[in-house]
Each structure stands twice: as structure tokens, then as C-alpha cells.
Amino acid sequence: MSVAPASPLPGLVPCALQQRVTVVAQERLARDTFRLRLHSPELATRMVPGQFVMIRPSRSTDPLLGRPFALYQVYSDPHGHPGGIDVVYLVVGKMTSLMSTWQPGDEVEVWGPLGNGFPVADCDRLLLVAGGIGNTPFPAVAREALGVTTYGVRAEPPRGRAASLAPSHITFCYGARSAEYLAGLDEWASLGVSVQVATDDGSAGERGFVTQPVARWLAQHAPLDGASAAPSSPPRERLRIYCCGPERMMQAVARLAEQHGVACWVSLETPMACGIGACFSCVAPVKTPDGDWDYRRTCVEGPIFPAQELVWEPGH
């Protein structure tokens, strides 16, 4: 395995590593959905929930550009030492089709950790909202919030202290096309997280959009028009929503959160070319403190943004 700084340009992502790593395992989780385990003790100790890596083949230039994938999980080797990371991906095109052919022992090129990650979940109740393959950052978020796994022991900058008030309840709202695309439900059950599923065709959970259970959660814990919240609900400033998925869904969740006065962060899945801040292919419009807006690079200043800071595309 070779390890080198990913960025040849100063000031971009100086702590990111570029590595040739070995595929440890590949497992099918759902329709067109796979978990890829990569050996990298360095990434296992540096990555935090919501960060991502760029992946590309190591012995070919087709595809030439890497593709971004969120940290799904870190794993330990049989001796309890940091082993590497898992990513979970949906096969949609050239790179992900190639990835699905990789076998244990194959070498691939990876660079990371990239992006900012979700803030430590310093709240009483945490709502995680995923659309489709947007579920991938959330097992790590939940594991950190529940104190099951510590992330980023060698992160730069340091991850910070554990949340002063970790969430007593986590709810995961998971929207998918149909039951066959739902991935990783067993893990959620083992974490004891309450899961609410919505599918387009009603083949699992309720039929319809994932915003339906989100709206119910908000009505229960942060009701509008002076209605009383559920007796167990904390003040709404102790509620928090993290969201990842199609932009239209994230915009709808962000709007609901704003209406109910609940803080919401979203993880953008903007297509990326370099992942290290050099090409500006990944920019998103973000509000600036002077009331205007400017572009921010999703790969460096994101992919996680406070939802109210984003300028959502009109018509979505």
C-alpha cells in the first residue's frame, strides 16, 4: 500500500491521503446495492460520520475521475486494531458497475478523508432522514451518537469532545423506491433505533414520500400553532434533523424543519471531479452573512450544510 498526500496544491485538503488499498470484502445488501470493505487503518482512525472518500481503479484510467462515497462504517481487524472502512454504493453508471466486479485482494485507489462531516449530535432527539442510497452516512452518525463507536481519533482537525448531551432517542426515516432497495435494516434493529420506512410502491412501510413520517415526527415533537408537544419531547432547540438523499426530498425536509423551527443539516450529493477543492465542479449556492449568496465547494466546505444556509434551486 502506498500513502501520499492527495493534494499537490497547498491549502486544499492537506490532511487527505491518497492510497492504494486492498479490497477486503464485497457483499450484496439489496438490489444493485453493495457494501465494499477496504483495508485502510489510516482512514479508519481519521474519518468521521458524513465525510467521504474518492475511489477509482488503480490500474486503469477508465474511468479517469474518482467518484465520491460516504463513510458507511469503520471496522477493526481480528486483533481489535483499526482495519479500514466500508462504503455502500448503488450501481448507477460506469464506475459503480466496475466496483461491483471488484474481488477481495484487488487493489483500488482511494483518497480521503474528504469534506466536513456532520456535527457531533449534541441534542436530545435526533431525526435521520434518508432517500434511497442517501442512507449511507447514517449508520456511522447513529453509532457515534449512541456511543457505540468512536470516530476520528486521529482526525484533523480533531473531532472534538463527545456530545455534552447525547440523544436519548434516534429515529431513522428511510424512503426508497421499493422494498428490494432497502439496505442495512438489520443494523438499525441491532442499534435499537426506531425506523420508519416509506416506499414509492408501498411494498414496505407506508406508501408515499419519506416526508410523511418526517412531518409526523415534527408534529409530535415541535407542533405548530401553539399545540402541545408530546410529554416526552424536549424543547425544540434540543431537536435536530440530519438529511441525505435526492435534492428535491432534502429541500422538502428543510422546508418542514424551518416551518417547525427545528435545526436541520443536509448532505449534498453534488457530482464531483477532484474532491479536493481544485476544480470547482461541485459548487453549490450558499447564503452569505451580508444577505447575498456565493458559491461554496461541496467537497471542501461541505458536503454537509445547515439547510437554511442553502439557496435551493427554484422550482424544486
Ligand SMILES: Cc1cc2nc3c(=O)[nH]c(=O)nc-3n(C[C@H](O)[C@H](O)[C@H](O)COP(=O)(O)OP(=O)(O)OC[C@H]3O[C@@H](n4cnc5c(N)ncnc54)[C@H](O)[C@@H]3O)c2cc1C
Ligand atoms: C459527498 C458524496 C457522497 C456520496 N456517497 C455515496 C454513497 O455512499 N453511495 C453511493 O452509491 N453513492 C454516493 N454518492 C453518489 C456517487 O458518487 C455517484 O452515484 C457516483 O459518482 C456514480 O458514478 P458512476 O460512474 O457509477 O455513474 P456515472 O456514469 O458517472 O453516472 C450515472 C448516472 O448517475 C448520475 N449521477 C452521477 N453522480 C450523481 C450524483 N452525485 N447525483 C445525482 N446523479 C448522479 C449521472 O448524471 C448519470 O445519469 C455520493 C456523492 C457525493 C457527492
Ligand code: FES
Ligand atoms: S470536486 Fe473539485 S472542487 Fe470540489
